[in-house]
Amino acid sequence: MNLPAEFITGIHHLIPAERRFDDPLSTLAFGTDASFYRLIPKLVLRVEAENEVVGILRLATAHQVPVTFRAAGTSLSGQAISDSVLIVLGDYWNGREIRDNGSQIKLQPGVIGAQANAALAPLGRKIGPDPASINACKIGGIVANNASGMCCGTAQNSYHTLAGMRLILADGSSVDSEDTASVAAFRASHADLLERLAQLGRDTRANTKLADMIRHKYRLKNTTGLSLNALTDFDEPLDILTHLMVGSEGTLGFISSVTYNTVPEYPHKASALIVFPDVATCCNAVTTLKQQPVAAAELLDRRSLRSVQEQPGLPEWIAGLSDNACALLIESRAASHSLLHEQLAHIRTALQPFPVEQQVDFTEDPTVSGQLWAVRKGTFPAVGAVRPTGTTVIIEDVTFPIDQLAIGVNRLTELFERHHYDEAIIFGHALEGNLHFVFTQRFDNPEQVERYEAFMADVASLVATEFGGSLKAEHGTGRNMAPFVELEWGSEAWQLMWTLKRLLDPNGILNPDVVLSEDPDIHLKNLKPLPAADPIVDKCIECGFCEPVCPSNGLTLTPRQRIVIWRDIQARKRADIDTRELETAFQYQGIDSCAATGLCARNCPVGINTGDLVRQLRAEQTDHPRTANWLAEHFAKALTGVRLTLKAADMTHRLLGAPRLQRWSQTLNRLSGERLPAWNPALPQPVKLIDPARPTNSPRPRVVYLPSCVSRTMGPSASDTEQTPLISKTRSLLEKAGYEVVIPNPADNLCCGQPFASKGYPEQASRKRQELMDALYAASRNGQDPIYCDTSPCTLSLVKEETNGLDIYDPVRFIRTHLFDRLTFTPQDEAVAVHVTCSTQHLGEGQALIEIARRCSNNVVVPEGIHCCGFAGDKGFNLPELNDHALRTLKPVVQHCSEGISTSRTCEIGLSSHSGVDYHSLVYLVDRVTAPA
Known part of the structure; x- marks a missing residue:
């Protein structure tokens, strides 16, 4: 079914063409989330302002468009996909406001969770x-799913730490x-x-049986x-509304913005990994730990540990644990x-009364603690890494009452065996009775789908009916548990949910078949x-952590x-x-614009x-091997x-001036199909051919200095305050530190191979790398x-393979x-921007x-959200839009540096071109603020 023409016309007036996507590539790309479902939207809209959301919703209501x-x-769980219109947050939903010395923070929905915590960290606070997924997920999704986590429990989730909300x-x-004026207008x-x-x-609270069940259900993660619970916890209707949105x-x-009451981020932590001989002992220990000052207790069954x-870094004894062993990773x-x-x-x-098979006792060493938590964080991807090609990884998320956790774990294990999910593992937030289980599943034939259907029916019956637990503790209902909501809650509560849905969304246009569905097979x-x-x-596994x-x-x-x-x-090719x-x-x-x-x-x-x-x-795709060979030789x-x-560009710049040259070069770049580079004011001046530094009989320690081909050709720009070439500055710094500097010969013919590898010429790259290694x-x-290379990309290219x-x-x-x-460091007061x-990072x-920058300056700025500048070798010249896009937020943050x-x-x-600030090597800063020790 196509979207109504009147709706499309209205959208075209509201959203500019560059933020509307209906082509096959874009709709397929956006039709994927981290779940095991896929819907292809007919239209994707990237919104940048609240008035755009309002306009889209009014059009959608008028024309009945989901x-x-x-x-x-x-x-x-399949809640972020659509076969109709998908509304995606753009760049301008990143607003944040810290209040009352960090006790509250107001956030727009596009703020990544980790960014919110980074802003609060200097104040010793965090969101609950x-x-x-906190390094990738955004506040809008965190609130909309009432996401929690390892230490959040129920007391610190979005529902219980909500201080305010703006919603549409x-x-x-x-x-x-x-906003009192907004509230007054809405009430009218x-x-x-x-x-x-x-x-x-009022009706829900008066229905004692229903109200008691609701309160009981939310004692668990649910x-x-x-x-x-919004109906039982609040009587003010606006409080009910905002908490229903969570x-x-x-x-x-x-959800246009949310204000959180923040929680303390305690600076002192200790972690331990304690392995018990069986599940029952482990779960009994959890019951005891629930009464102790424990921030997290993560359960890992034997399969998870295996x-x-x-x-690397894990104790060797993990491999020798008994078959029934069960562990707790505890943090205080x-x-x-x-x-x-x-x-x-x-x-x-x-914990003294409980028998222990093995343990790593409590440690405050962050390195050891990091290795222990890597065990827990590595369980889900470990299954994903070994799954057969063509299968998907499913992670389910249930809650058992704490006093029945051991029975629940064993019963789940029995279901794995009955349905032949032999690779399935169990881990989870034991203090809340919240278990995740991970298994691999094929969906490429009816028999496999039927197996999944039977398994999920058994899980639903076990958790919801037998144990009175939660079928979704923290991952949201989505599509895959929508058919089981009535089973868990009963008909009366289910009908109440539908009443709320129809009250707030009478036309059923908001995310149909998610949370509530009348289709028993939607999953x-x-x-x-x-x-x-x-x-x-x-x-x-298409989780999106990379994005x-x-x-x-x-x-x-x-x-x-x-x-x-x-x-x-x-x-498609296999299907002709x-x-x-x-x-x-x-x-x-996909190919040309990838850095x-x-x-x-690193995030995957x-x-x-x-x-x-x-x-x-x-x-x-390479078709110039002769050219690559000539360049290598x-x-x-x-x-x-x-x-x-x-040199020619520099002379032309002096002759024509920057504005005219920039316009001309951009035109030539476009007409040449981006084969000719675009000039910009930060373009380097040429560096003269270097004289190799020969070794002498000096008693000073020696360092071999490898100037990269970039630093051998590209000096500072004409506008840079630093006009000494990097090679000269580096030699000066090393000699100041008491080193004799040796440059390998023939320096100007040496290359790490990276330029060839990035262009798709691995054979030539390997040959140049070997020549360089021999010279070094x-x-x-x-x-x-020791060998000092003056640029990190070349260093990485050399060390990621065998260095002999x-x-x-x-x-x-x-x-x-x-x-x-x-060297003796005397830090400067002037602000310095750092680009990692x-x-x-690699x-x-x-x-x-x-930290080195902080030794050199008392005011160091690390721009948030800029992980890669997008220059990517020479793409900043040939594909300048990638560099432009990657650094679009840089200038306002660093302009005072x-x-x-x-x-x-x-x-x-x-970086210099997009910031208005001269960027140069770390060496310039270190040389300026140091003297020989």
């Missing part, structure tokens, strides 16, 4: 909800519960609605159905060190295929979307379906680097050509001397390990770079 709201799309109803009307315009809510509250999954309205036992937190130790003494005493429809596409990405760090997110495709499209292309239109669109959207920096792999639960797939596809001549080009081996006296014993340093690692003792490059030196620092010359070009 709409679904989407924030980050990390939800697991702590979902595992299906008819386009809005109310802000914190919606008096009947508010009176109906108040009456439903997100099944609508939040009926956990409504976009079925009752749009799935992660090979992870306190405001002071002494109070923490007092709490740990109480916990140890409480078996629109099941998402995960066909084989390429071994590099076949383990992707916040991707520079093309919002411009073209994200890593998740690239994988979705490539999977579909491969499946024409893919030419899709592949043509994917060329720019291929691999940051996605199963470690997928989508950039590897893109580089492979580029390699398959005549690299010094190529660099001379670059210097001549930069000779220059370092067979590896005796060579100790190769990027600037950050060398400065912190070799120069701190040789993708390669610095090298594990991101925090160290920030005196300079910016980084560790990649090409990144610094884009």
